[in-house]
Amino acid sequence: MRHCLALLALLLCLPLSAAQLHLELGDSTRQWSSEELLKHPQARDIDIDQDVSYKRPMHYRAVPLATLLQGVKGDDHLQAVALDGFAAEMPAAPLLQEGPARAWLAVEDPARPWPALGDGKPSAGPFYLVWTHPQASGIRPEQWPFQVTTIRRLAPVEQRFPALLPDPKLAANDPVRQGFALFQQNCLACHRLNGAGDAQFGPDLNVPHNPTEYFRPEYLRMYIRDPQSLRQWPQARMPGFAEGVLSEQELDALLAYLQHMAGRRP
Numbered sequence: 001m002r003h004c005l006a007l008l009a010l011l012l013c014l015p016l017s018a019a020q021l022h023l024e025l026g027d028s029t030r031q032w033s034s035e036e037l038l039k040h041p042q043a044r045d046i047d048i049d050q051d052v053s054y055k056r057p058m059h060y061r062a063v064p065l066a067t068l069l070q071g072v073k074g075d076d077h078l079q080a081v082a083l084d085g086f087a088a089e090m091p092a093a094p095l096l097q098e099g100p101a102r103a104w105l106a107v108e109d110p111a112r113p114w115p116a117l118g119d120g121k122p123s124a125g126p127f128y129l130v131w132t133h134p135q136a137s138g139i140r141p142e143q144w145p146f147q148v149t150t151i152r153r154l155a156p157v158e159q160r161f162p163a164l165l166p167d168p169k170l171a172a173n174d175p176v177r178q179g180f181a182l183f184q185q186n187c188l189a190c191h192r193l194n195g196a197g198d199a200q201f202g203p204d205l206n207v208p209h210n211p212t213e214y215f216r217p218e219y220l221r222m223y224i225r226d227p228q229s230l231r232q233w234p235q236a237r238m239p240g241f242a243e244g245v246l247s248e249q250e251l252d253a254l255l256a257y258l259q260h261m262a263g264r265r266p
C-alpha cells in the first residue's frame with residue numbers, strides 16, 4: 001500500500017508534458033513549444049492586477065503577442081481556439097497595438113503549473129491571452145481566451161458565415177446591425193447560429209428554435225445577465241453579462257438581432 005501511494009505521488013508530481021502552440025497565419029504555419037516561448041528573447045515577467053479568469057491578481061511569464069504575429073495586419077481577423085472548443089473571434093488591431101492596452105501570451109511552465117480555474121477544473125494553460133491596462137482600450141472578458149492551443153488568421157466572420165448576416169436591406173444605423181456586432185464579440189465564441197460559427201461549446205441560438213421564441217422576454221434578459229438566476233445546476237458553463245460588459249441599450253440591440261434572425265432561418 002505504501003508503495004502504491006509513493007508511486008501515485010510520483011506520477012502526480014511528474015511535470016506536465018510540454019505543450020505546443022499552433023500559429024496558422026495564412027502564408028505560414030509554425031509551432032512553438034512552451035519551452036521555446038519561455039526562453040523567447042522578448043519573454044517578460046508581468047503582473048496582471050485583475051485577472052479575468054482567476055478573478056485575482058496574477059503573475060505570468062509572457063511574450064508580447066504582437067511579436068508572434070509576424071505578417072499579420074491591423075485589418076486582419078484572428079481566431080483563438082481553446083482545448084474545450086471555445087473559439088474566440090478577434091480583430092487583429094487591438095492585439096498588435098503596443099499600448100496603452102497590450103496583449104500578452106502567458107505561457108504555463110510545465111515544471112511549475114498554474115492553479116486550477118476551479119474545483120476539478122484544469123488551469124488556464126497551456127497558453128492564455130492576457131492584457132495589461134485592458135480598460136484603456138475597452139477590452140472585453142471574451143478577449144481573454146484561456147487554454148489556447150491554436151491562433152489562426154481567417155477571413156472576417158461575415159465572409160465565412162453569411163448565414164449569420166442580418167437582412168442586407170436594413171438601414172446602416174438599425175439597432176439589429178449593432179446587435180450583430182455585439183453577438184460576434186460576446187456570444188459567437190460559444191454559440192453557433194443557423195449552424196454557422198466554429199464554436200462547439202453551447203447550443204445553436206436559432207436552430208431548431210430561437211430563444212426569443214421560447215423564453216418570455218424578461219426571462220431571456222435575466223438569463224443573459226445571470227444564467228444561474230433563471231435556473232441552476234452545478235455544471236452550467238455560460239457566464240453572465242453584467243451591465244458593465246453589456247449595457248441595457250446593448251442588450252436591447254443584441255436581443256433585436258436574435259429576434260430578427262428568427263425570421264432568417266435556413
Ligand code: HEC
Binds near residue numbers: 191
Ligand atoms: C463561455 C461560453 C458562452 C458564452 C460567451 C455565451 N454562452 Fe450562452 N450558453 C453557453 C452554454 C454552455 C449554454 C448551455 C447552458 C450552460 O451550460 O450554461 C448556454 C446557454 C444559452 C442560452 C439558453 C439556451 C437554452 O435554450 O437553454 C441562451 C439564450 C444563451 N446561452 C445566450 C447567449 C448570448 C445571447 C450570449 C452572448 C451575450 C451568450 N449566450 C454567451 C455558453 C456561452
